[in-house]
Every structure is written in structure tokens, then in C-alpha cells.
Amino acid sequence: MKPLPDSVRAFVDAARVCRIATVRTDGEPHVIPVCPVYDGDTTLYVDIGPKSTTARALEHEPRITVLIDEYDADWTKLRKVILRCTAEAVTGVAQERVWEQIRTTYPQYASVEWSPRLTMALRISGWLQEGIVSPAH
Amino acid sequence: MKPLPDSVRAFVDAARVCRIATVRTDGEPHVIPVCPVYDGDTTLYVDIGPKSTTARALEHEPRITVLIDEYDADWTKLRKVILRCTAEAVTGVAQERVWEQIRTTYPQYASVEWSPRLTMALRISGWLQEGIVSPAH
Numbered sequence: 001m002k003p004l005p006d007s008v009r010a011f012v013d014a015a016r017v018c019r020i021a022t023v024r025t026d027g028e029p030h031v032i033p034v035c036p037v038y039d040g041d042t043t044l045y046v047d048i049g050p051k052s053t054t055a056r057a058l059e060h061e062p063r064i065t066v067l068i069d070e071y072d073a074d075w076t077k078l079r080k081v082i083l084r085c086t087a088e089a090v091t092g093v094a095q096e097r098v099w100e101q102i103r104t105t106y107p108q109y110a111s112v113e114w115s116p117r118l119t120m121a122l123r124i125s126g127w128l129q130e131g132i133v134s135p136a137h
Numbered sequence: 138m139k140p141l142p143d144s145v146r147a148f149v150d151a152a153r154v155c156r157i158a159t160v161r162t163d164g165e166p167h168v169i170p171v172c173p174v175y176d177g178d179t180t181l182y183v184d185i186g187p188k189s190t191t192a193r194a195l196e197h198e199p200r201i202t203v204l205i206d207e208y209d210a211d212w213t214k215l216r217k218v219i220l221r222c223t224a225e226a227v228t229g230v231a232q233e234r235v236w237e238q239i240r241t242t243y244p245q246y247a248s249v250e251w252s253p254r255l256t257m258a259l260r261i262s263g264w265l266q267e268g269i270v271s272p273a274h
Contacts, residue, residue: 021168031158
């Protein structure tokens with residue numbers, strides 16, 4: 001995989017919501033919004049309900065596609081990154097580290113009693129972007 | 138299918154972006170942002186590139202899932218609608234009618250030379266929503 005440019009990493013890192021698409025066991029696509037955290041390199045982390053449609057889909061098909069985009073009525077400002085990933089569960093100390101980052105990034109989690117559920121590492125194996133321009137050097 | 142409540146219809150109608158998930162021929166999920174128009178009932182319309190990954194996916198698997206959601210740092214304000222749909226191409230007079238609605242809804246289309254490409258009717262066969270509360274009567 002071509003390395004993610006710094007401009008794309010910064011865009012992914014700043015995202016407070018992304019949309020994740022999976023394939024259900026019956027072959028139908030599924031998509032939900034989730035709040036991610038990013039390791040700055042090739043892994044995004046999300047926490048999902050262990051009995052959710054997304055969790056059940058990932059048991060059957062671990063490939064998952066992540067969309068991070070910003071809509072603007074000014075279409076010259078549209079930006080998006082699509083990340084092709086493979087999901088794997090994170091447990092134990094690794095999960096606790098992810099949750100430290102989640103708590104820091106989303107202090108509002110405390111208000112909704114959101115505690116660790118099924119924490120998934122989404123390993124990026126491919127990507128494409130549109131509209132994200134690196135700052136001039 | 139249970140009819141869409143007025144509150145959900147209003148939410149869908151107001152959306153200027155949605156995310157649509159499809160399944161590629163190799164079984165991998167795909168998701169992109171698009172600008173929809175809505176007939177107010179059980180059909181959403183989107184226009185996509187005829188050679189895009191989404192178009193190729195739909196040739197193989199017409200089932201498509203639409204996510205319309207609003208993110209807010211205040212998690213009590215999170216809202217989403219997921220629409221399970223089947224896609225079919227719209228041509229001729231029907232396509233021109235959809236495009237009249239697109240031109241009205243998105244006047245900025247003129248600035249990007251966006252003209253009719255592959256216009257798809259997404260027929261809603263199932264839905265779920267979270268966070269959308271009907272106004273009290």
C-alpha cells in the first residue's frame with residue numbers, strides 16, 4: 001500500500017465521526033456512523049455493540065470500508081477519504097490503551113455510560129482520497 | 138414495511154448528503170457520500186458515475202443501504218436513519234423529472250458541470266431510525 005500522506009493522516013485524525021460499511025451474512029450491505037480514534041498510521045479503532053448488525057457482519061466478513069468525509073454546500077470544499085480495512089477484535093491491555101484514547105478524544109462518552117464493548121482495530125490495507133490538498137511547502 | 142413516520146420523512150427530505158453502501162463484485166463493502174433527492178415517500182434518487190465502483194457493484198448486487206445521519210459533539214443530539222433499498226436505473230422522462238428536482242435542490246451543481254449520468258432510484262424496503270422524535274401534538 002502507498003503510505004498515507006501527512007495531509008490524509010491529519011484529516012483522519014481530526015474526524016469525530018466516520019461511516020463504516022460491512023456486508024451482512026445475507027449479502028446485504030450495512031452502514032453506520034461511529035466515533036473513531038486513530039493511531040496516526042495504519043489503524044483506526046472503533047467500539048461497537050457486540051450483538052449489533054455490524055458486529056455480526058464482521059464475524060462473517062472481516063473486510064470493512066471506512067468513509068471519512070465532510071460535506072459543504074460549497075462543492076469546491078468537498079473532501080473524502082475511503083479506507084479499505086480488515087477488522088480484528090482488540091482485547092486486554094491493547095483494548096485498555098485504545099479506551100484511554102477514546103476517553104481523551106470523546107469526554108462526552110461519560111454522559112452516555114459508554115464503556116468498552118467490542119473494540120475493533122481496523123487495519124488499513126488500501127485508501128483513496130479526493131479534495132485533500134497538502135499545504136504548500 | 139411499516140410506513141415512514143412524518144418525522145423521518147422530514148429528516149430524509151432535509152438531508153443534503155447521505156452515505157450509500159454497496160457490495161463490490163469481490164464481496165468487499167464500499168461506501169461513498171452522495172447528494173440525494175427524495176420523493177417524500179419510498180424512493181430516494183442519486184446520480185452516480187456510470188463507471189464508478191458503486192455503479193459496478195450495483196450491477197452485481199442491487200441491494201444498497203443508505204445512511205442519513207447528523208453528528209454532534211453533544212451526543213444527545215445524534216440522529217440517524219438507515220434505509221434498506223434496492224437500486225434501479227431511471228431513464229428518459231423519469232430521469233429528467235429527477236433532474237429537475239436535483240437542479241432545484243442543488244443549484245451549485247451548475248458550478249461543477251454535473252449533468253445526468255447514471256441516475257438511480259433507491260426503492261426503500263426497510264428502515265430504522267434513532268434519535269428522531271416526532272414533535273408533540
